[in-house]
Amino acid sequence: MGTGLFGRLQQELEDREKAAGLTMADVLTLPDQLRRLVNWMMRQGEVGLTDVAGFLGLNETDTRSTVATLLEKGFVRELQIRGETRYRIRLAPKRGREIPLNIWQALDKKTD
Amino acid sequence: MAKIVSVHSFRGGTGKSNLTANLAAMIASRGTRVGVIDTDINSPGIHVLFGMNEEDMGKALNDYLWGRCSIEETAYDVTARVRGGQVEVPANAQVYLIPSSIKAGEIARILREGYDVGMLNDGFRALIGRLKLDYLLIDTHPGLNEETLLSIAISDILLIILRPDQQDFQGTAVTVDVARRLEVPRMLLVVNKVLSAFDPEAVRQEVEKNYSTAVAGVLPLSEDVVRLASRDIFCVRFPDHLVSQRIGEIAAQVMA
Numbered sequence: 001m002g003t004g005l006f007g008r009l010q011q012e013l014e015d016r017e018k019a020a021g022l023t024m025a026d027v028l029t030l031p032d033q034l035r036r037l038v039n040w041m042m043r044q045g046e047v048g049l050t051d052v053a054g055f056l057g058l059n060e061t062d063t064r065s066t067v068a069t070l071l072e073k074g075f076v077r078e079l080q081i082r083g084e085t086r087y088r089i090r091l092a093p094k095r096g097r098e099i100p101l102n103i104w105q106a107l108d109k110k111t112d
Numbered sequence: 113m114a115k116i117v118s119v120h121s122f123r124g125g126t127g128k129s130n131l132t133a134n135l136a137a138m139i140a141s142r143g144t145r146v147g148v149i150d151t152d153i154n155s156p157g158i159h160v161l162f163g164m165n166e167e168d169m170g171k172a173l174n175d176y177l178w179g180r181c182s183i184e185e186t187a188y189d190v191t192a193r194v195r196g197g198q199v200e201v202p203a204n205a206q207v208y209l210i211p212s213s214i215k216a217g218e219i220a221r222i223l224r225e226g227y228d229v230g231m232l233n234d235g236f237r238a239l240i241g242r243l244k245l246d247y248l249l250i251d252t253h254p255g256l257n258e259e260t261l262l263s264i265a266i267s268d269i270l271l272i273i274l275r276p277d278q279q280d281f282q283g284t285a286v287t288v289d290v291a292r293r294l295e296v297p298r299m300l301l302v303v304n305k306v307l308s309a310f311d312p313e314a315v316r317q318e319v320e321k322n323y324s325t326a327v328a329g330v331l332p333l334s335e336d337v338v339r340l341a342s343r344d345i346f347c348v349r350f351p352d353h354l355v356s357q358r359i360g361e362i363a364a365q366v367m368a
Contacts, residue, residue: 024258024262027294028290035293045237088230091262
């Protein structure tokens with residue numbers, strides 16, 4: 001693996017476990033380079049490969065490789081919008097709270 | 113380009129929803145289109161300031177998060193509330209409120225089942241585009257949770273409100289640290305409920321020094337605000353009051 005930004009990003013990604021999306025708490029604990037990329041993508045909404053290359057200052061090959069690893073780790077979703085491939089941060093669903101069922105039933109009854 | 117402004121406090125009871133509603137009115141009164149979204153799903157409340165109650169509320173943010181409707185179907189035009197007072201509001205001004213459900217069963221359901229956080233992010237963007245908003249103000253849940261962190265992460269401006277209280281001071285330090293990690297482009301502090309015995313300028317300087325962050329306003333503890341008891345938007349009802357003037361100054365900084 002190369003050095004420089006691409007090498008650091010790839011290493012940071014390799015060190016992460018595969019996930020079904022990122023929680024915001026995950027984002028806070030990401031290493032610096034990766035967190036910057038994720039923060040930026042979240043603000044943009046959807047980005048193309050050229051946008052990512054521009055943000056990271058990487059060539060197309062390295063950018064493709066980085067995006068492929070993001071996809072493989074489950075951090076990013078690929079979308080086809082008007083014939084163009086776009087990428088978006090994949091946020092993990094917020095899990096419900098495990099509280100005894102009778103509490104929820106009591107609240108449900110209140111509104112019946 | 114629309115601006116997303118999150119209004120947050122680490123602890124409850126700081127006056128976050130009141131400040132959000134008042135800022136929305138002040139920003140709209142300068143001829144802009146403003147959306148206000150209540151992401152405090154656990155304990156919603158800002159709808160009260162816009163004169164809504166449970167009976168007025170058809171669809172809410174919860175319905176969108178459950179996939180029952182589009183986000184704009186949960187938006188209520190509350191411009192009349194802003195026009196109803198003493199403030200002159202230009203014809204092109206518009207205020208929309210996206211409330212969270214106040215029904216106990218629906219709050220319970222979202223706590224029990226969770227929801228797709230990605231939809232919330234999509235919803236913010238869809239609202240800006242479909243309602244042609246100039247500003248989206250996000251009223252957050254106090255403390256740090258998934259939706260609050262998301263709101264902070266995607267904000268152009270983060271307003272953190274605190275009282276002159278040791279617990280608030282510590283909690284604000286946590287929020288400021290988190291906002292820096294999430295690289296929020298602009299962060300402003302608002303000190304609320306400051307006793308009249310304190311010099312507002314001294315409070316401003318002290319807070320700015322402690323957090324290395326600009327203070328957008330120091331608001332006095334006001335019996336008049338307490339007396340209104342969220343029945344209306346204070347700046348709309350009392351535009352010449354000192355509190356309204358200070359909120360106007362905060363609005364100007366948000367719009368700068």
